[in-house]
Amino acid sequence: MNQLGKFLIIFGIGLIGLGIILTLTGKMPFLNKIGRLPGDIIIRRENFTFYFPLTTCLLISLALYIIFNLLRR
Secondary structure: OHHHHHHHHHHHHHHHHHHHHHHHHHHOHHHHHOOOOOOOEEEEOOOOEEEEOHHHHHHHHHHHHHHHHHHHO
16 A cells, blocks of 8 residues: 555656646747657648657657656666
């Protein structure tokens, strides 16, 4: 139960941080570019649009990897 309690506290802090980031996104112009980075794949045709945020996924994955490694120590 001790592990679950720690996990829930960390998860809650993460949700609060995410909420703050989402609230401030409109006030910070550099955060509006997330999802439209160089390397994100966009294919537009007449009746079709395919969007795959490759670079954004890699950056989010790297950030989460660093965060979880710091929390594990």
